[in-house]
Amino acid sequence: MNILVLGSGGREHALAWKIAQSPLTDDLFIAPGNAGTAMVGTNVSLNAEDFPAIEKFILDRDIHMLVIGPEVPLVKGIYDYFRSQYRFSGLFIIGPSREGALLEGSKAFAKSFMEENDIPTARHRSFDKETLEQAKAFLKELEPPYVLKADGLAAGKGVLILEEYDQAVKALNDMFRGKFGEAGRTVVIEEYLDGIECSVFVLTDGTSYLLLPEAKDYKRVGEGDTGLNTGGMGAVSPVPFADGDFLKKVEERIIRPTIEGLHSRKIIYRGFIYFGLMNIKGDPYVIEYNVRLGDPEAEVVIPRIDQDIVPLFQALATGNLEAQEVRVTAGSVATVMLVSGGYPGSYEKGKEITFPAEIPEHSILFHAGTKEQDGKIVTAGGRVLAVSSYGKDMQEALARSYELAEKIDFEKKYYRKDIGFDLV
Ligand code: AMP
Ligand code: GLY
Numbered sequence: 501m502n503i504l505v506l507g508s509g510g511r512e513h514a515l516a517w518k519i520a521q522s523p524l525t526d527d528l529f530i531a532p533g534n535a536g537t538a539m540v541g542t543n544v545s546l547n548a549e550d551f552p553a554i555e556k557f558i559l560d561r562d563i564h565m566l567v568i569g570p571e572v573p574l575v576k577g578i579y580d581y582f583r584s585q586y587r588f589s590g591l592f593i594i595g596p597s598r599e600g601a602l603l604e605g606s607k608a609f610a611k612s613f614m615e616e617n618d619i620p621t622a623r624h625r626s627f628d629k630e631t632l633e634q635a636k637a638f639l640k641e642l643e644p645p646y647v648l649k650a651d652g653l654a655a656g657k658g659v660l661i662l663e664e665y666d667q668a669v670k671a672l673n674d675m676f677r678g679k680f681g682e683a684g685r686t687v688v689i690e691e692y693l694d695g696i697e698c699s700v701f702v703l704t705d706g707t708s709y710l711l712l713p714e715a716k717d718y719k720r721v722g723e724g725d726t727g728l729n730t731g732g733m734g735a736v737s738p739v740p741f742a743d744g745d746f747l748k749k750v751e752e753r754i755i756r757p758t759i760e761g762l763h764s765r766k767i768i769y770r771g772f773i774y775f776g777l778m779n780i781k782g783d784p785y786v787i788e789y790n791v792r793l794g795d796p797e798a799e800v801v802i803p804r805i806d807q808d809i810v811p812l813f814q815a816l817a818t819g820n821l822e823a824q825e826v827r828v829t830a831g832s833v834a835t836v837m838l839v840s841g842g843y844p845g846s847y848e849k850g851k852e853i854t855f856p857a858e859i860p861e862h863s864i865l866f867h868a869g870t871k872e873q874d875g876k877i878v879t880a881g882g883r884v885l886a887v888s889s890y891g892k893d894m895q896e897a898l899a900r901s902y903e904l905a906e907k908i909d910f911e912k913k914y915y916r917k918d919i920g921f922d923l924v
Contacts, residue, residue: 502527502562503810505541506548506578507569508534510837510868510886511795514802515567516540517864522810529561535877536867536885548573551581558582558591565813568595568771571792575605575653579768592817593770596791600762600769603789607658607688608651610789617761619754621786624690626651629676638689639668650675651686659729661692693787695780696922698739699797700750702759703812706769708822709759710812711751713804714742715797716923721844723918730844731883734919736834736894737800741779741923750777750784758789770816799866799886800833834897835888836905836919840869841912843882848912851879856907863889863904879910894920 650658869881891897
């Protein structure tokens with residue numbers, strides 16, 4: 501069958517890399533893709549949010565499966581756009597409905613959903629500029645640090661963690677005045693959770709789910725988890741503390757109630773759910789839901805899936821996930837993100853990337869911000885390449901990624917040298 505993947509990052513390269521290996525795949529397209537996706541399929545210059553253009557392409561190229569990588573088209577309702585048209589009733593769509601995507605698209609929705617379904621999360625309340633006084637009173641009830649979240653999508657920048665009450669009130673005012681645009685007109689204030697983070701992923705058809713490998717990502721730009729937040733500087737899977745006991749609690753207290761909650765609200769959900777969790781002394785709490793795979797988590801999770809992913813997607817899209825199982829590789833996969841110097845602040849693009857003549861079999865280079873220009877591969881974003889490696893354990897996987905990371909060059913290349921530091 502012909503398959504179209506939407507998106508252009510490392511996550512989409514990992515998805516396309518996996519899909520390309522399936523004997524069920526005929527033509528594979530990635531829109532808009534990057535220099536890496538062009539090595540496993542055909543890039544199409546389509547904007548992932550331009551639904552009419554995507555519709556035309558799907559008809560022209562006889563696409564049977566649409567895999568949506570990033571959250572924005574999902575939150576904008578791409579699932580409903582196609583599902584509402586009879587002629588697309590045979591199209592397999594991997595991603596939730598617009599209502600399901602609210603789990604990521606509205607933090608206030610996600611919070612009330614968790615409350616309704618008794619899912620452990622930080623104590624919270626939502627406010628807008630009319631309820632500023634109540635917001636201040638709620639802050640007074642909490643211990644610092646204070647956690648403020650813009651309700652809507654803010655490209656990973658909508659969460660503020662502040663030490664002082666006065667700073668929190670100032671930030672609230674800034675948000676109500678439009679600091680994060682419409683996304684911040686409603687603000688969720690919540691209790692600070694003190695623990696260690698990890699992410700768990702499932703594929704669900706809205707009734708059954710398959711647990712995928714868990715991962716931990718490293719969001720801060722600086723070593724020792726310091727400096728500004730980024731999209732993610734590296735990731736590892738498995739996560740040593742996410743053992744059988746912990747994952748059992750995650751399934752019982754979080755995953756099952758989430759799927760049941762979607763079901764009882766009659767929300768159509770056929771895609772990935774990403775549970776961003778905090779482990780507090782062995783007990784899991786939800787920090788956030790995402791309605792897609794993580795990036796760079798996908799660059800370690802997907803390589804660990806030890807079977808054809810296309811039949812899983814087919815089963816998912818037809819509501820037949822129950823009969824499926826996921827086989828996972830033993831050992832570990834780690835990824836190290838090579839970024840443009842300056843990221844997540846301003847940085848330059850268009851730097852030529854040079855690669856070693858041979859990439860060892862235990863490593864995979866997933867492209868993120870790259871593109872082909874005059875026969876060369878150049879940087880085209882903040883996060884440039886995810887260097888993923890297999891190993892018998894995390895240390896071996898990381899050592900292999902670091903060895904390869906050193907041999908790849910572009911001007912002002914930067915990467916964190918301590919991925920996994922807190923797990924040893
Ligand atoms: P989010 O955009 O919801 O992923 O939040 C970004 C980051 O902020 C998370 O990965 C956590 O590190 C941190 N964070 C969010 N909410 C909390 C909380 N209630 N307590 C502690 N840290 C949090
Ligand atoms: N790496 C975090 C995310 O994808 O949201």
